[in-house]
Amino acid sequence: MRSEDIAKLAGVSRSTVSRVINNYPNVPEATRAKVLRVIEQYQYEPNSFARALAGKRTDTIGLFAISMNEKENASRIYQNSYFAPIVDLVVDTANARGFYVLIHTVYSPEDFQKIKQAFLQKRIDGGILVGTQKDIELVRELVGQNAPLVLIDYDISEIMAERLNKSHLAVINSMDYEGTVEAIEYLIGLGHREIGIIKGRMNTFSGRERYTAFVNTLRKYGLPVREEFVLEGDFLKETAYREAQRLTAGGKLPTALFSSNDDMAIAAMEAFAEHGISVPEHLSLIGFDDVQLAAVISPKLTSVKLPIDDMAKAAVSKVIDLCSAEEPTFSTVSFPTRLVVRDSCRPPQA
Amino acid sequence: MRSEDIAKLAGVSRSTVSRVINNYPNVPEATRAKVLRVIEQYQYEPNSFARALAGKRTDTIGLFAISMNEKENASRIYQNSYFAPIVDLVVDTANARGFYVLIHTVYSPEDFQKIKQAFLQKRIDGGILVGTQKDIELVRELVGQNAPLVLIDYDISEIMAERLNKSHLAVINSMDYEGTVEAIEYLIGLGHREIGIIKGRMNTFSGRERYTAFVNTLRKYGLPVREEFVLEGDFLKETAYREAQRLTAGGKLPTALFSSNDDMAIAAMEAFAEHGISVPEHLSLIGFDDVQLAAVISPKLTSVKLPIDDMAKAAVSKVIDLCSAEEPTFSTVSFPTRLVVRDSCRPPQA
DNA sequence: CTGAAAGCGCTTACAG
DNA sequence: CTGAAAGCGCTTACAG
Structure with missing residues (x-):
């Protein structure tokens, strides 16, 4: 048909017919009705x-989830x-809102091509990128195609520096800096002075923000950032588990630990439990993201x-808006975070 | 370009050019190389x-996740x-395998149209349907379009009865019946004679299979199926939680409970805990699916x-195969389940 | 208000 | 081996 x-x-x-459809x-009205009747009768779809x-x-x-180096392990x-x-x-x-979504995961630099192809092949009107490694080169290339693009969790200063801000581009962030400050201040308020961190991915905007906020807040309150309490991390459980093991092996523990995300906090908690260190009795622990499991x-x-x-919904709204926008526009939003206090923190033992 | x-x-x-691309x-070889060079140089994509x-x-x-009535609650x-x-x-x-996937969730009967449209509009080569409510009418309609279709968790006898088995169709199932039998026999082996069930969705093949297997196995061993121990359920936590509450309120408890999936088992466990009934001391509990949380x-x-x-991978393989198949074919696979014994079951208290 | 025609960017018999 | 041409099913100026 x-x-x-x-x-x-x-x-x-x-x-x-085309006029009616569109x-x-x-x-x-008469013509329209007549045509519509036939269309319905035959279940026609253009x-x-x-x-x-x-x-x-x-x-x-398009929705592209970028997750480098995670293909092998179970955490997908x-x-x-x-x-x-x-x-x-x-x-x-x-x-x-009447849109279909083409979904694609990117595990390796080669997979990036898939994103470009999707645009080049005109499969999608616009795309949302989320995850790690959204290199400025990739962004520049994509922007070069003039396709509407929304970046979730991205450092806008990079975009400004590259003068990409007159493109069909939007950036959606969360206020990770402020959220981290709130968390650390909460720990300090509880009386902690030896506070450690499990870092997130540093090739991620939020990872960097959370780390920077951690360091700055300790400094602000005149507390030391002790190297042995700074654990490397990549937002994944495995690494956090290993780092937590290493920390316990070192003998010295902080009284509180800020984890750059919940997944790592939970993994660390397991590692601690295996060494008889219990939360919050021996160690206060605070996470980030507030996932279901928390x-x-x-x-x-x-x-x-x-x-x-909010972030996901805003991302969709933005791409859709950008798709019908005449002029190139750049916009950015940051949504606030909020500290959810539960049972994993306590004043330090005397 | x-x-x-x-x-x-x-x-x-x-x-x-077309010949080279395809x-x-x-x-x-010379011509091919020449063309390829230009294509690469200009990053051309057809x-x-x-x-x-x-x-x-x-x-x-297309991947269509059918989840009727679940839009409102948080369990998405x-x-x-x-x-x-x-x-x-x-x-x-x-x-x-070089395919893109168009993903769509179906929450209401009206949403079904979206599936048909995706086919009618020729957006996809084939589709995978998973979830509840894959009514035979919908299947018949979809099959009528001659589009490759893979159904996950579907009663093949319906398809045979409708003579749909000479279509571009495949069904992927798990051996839920056998799995349930194994679970119930395990409980019986532990000494349980008062065994209850939390039912799954009855408009689901697996839901029916699990229930039937439960009933048949009890009968086989001469054990009663006591009405008050048969809890209604729909695979969702909320309902299971409520039913578990109801059960505890009734005063009489079975010594073991088989839950048609893990999510409901976990919800029930919470409800029990709130009434001081602990698993496995007071009640043995067994789930289905073996989700991460378990x-x-x-x-x-x-x-x-x-x-x-296995099921997901097989589904993809099947659609792709069906897409290039000349002749209509019908095929079906059932993958085996396996009982994973952990700590939630114990012999009944004397 | 409405139709004939051109065009979107490919692929594929059809000739040669 | 390779090109000219038709065709896929729409939309959209262009006339009228």
């Missing part, structure tokens, strides 16, 4: 490729408490809530 | 819509321990492992 068939059946031309104003080829939008957006997208909700919310929001494990984890709902 | 431009640059015709054999329109495949498959796709891994694995497997909570949940990896 093609538009031509509908046209014949309705006794009009293809042009008119809801153009210049067609009399071929999306022909439409797109003839200049219409594809009504699909769906188990990643950060990606999973984003995927879900993006799909839902887009669907509700409220389920025992002790319940105190954490900084990431406004992931 | 269009194929015509490439053709000019390379000094050949569009036909030849890797046809009848083009001399417009996917034009290709599709001209008869090529779209190289994208990404938190659903069943959907989430499927989505992840399907995307990964498809991507690795090994994390305390007590660790004994569960029947669902071969979700």
